[in-house]
Amino acid sequence: MLHMAYFYVMARETAYPVKKLVNLTEEQARRISDFRFSQRLQSENEAIRSLIEIGLGIADADRQEKS
Structure with a gap:
């Protein structure tokens, strides 16, 4: 009964x-890393x-500009 408390944890x-899950090129991964640190x-x-x-x-603003 020692493990019963485990079942009450939500x-x-x-x-x-x-x-x-997204596949990236080495260049994309490097640019994301650079952005993160900057x-x-x-x-x-x-x-x-x-x-x-x-x-x-940017995509939303561009779409609104075109309409």
Whole structure:
């Protein structure tokens, strides 16, 4: 019965529940790493999310400009 407490522990919700696997070239990986360190981001995942947000913002602005 010592292990019963384990069953009462619930998994914590994550801020990023969707996971994607992306293949990168060596150049892309290096540029992401350079961006991460220049922005002083804590993780590579955070750098990738930031770059995606930047790109999506530019794409949205470009689309609105064309319409």
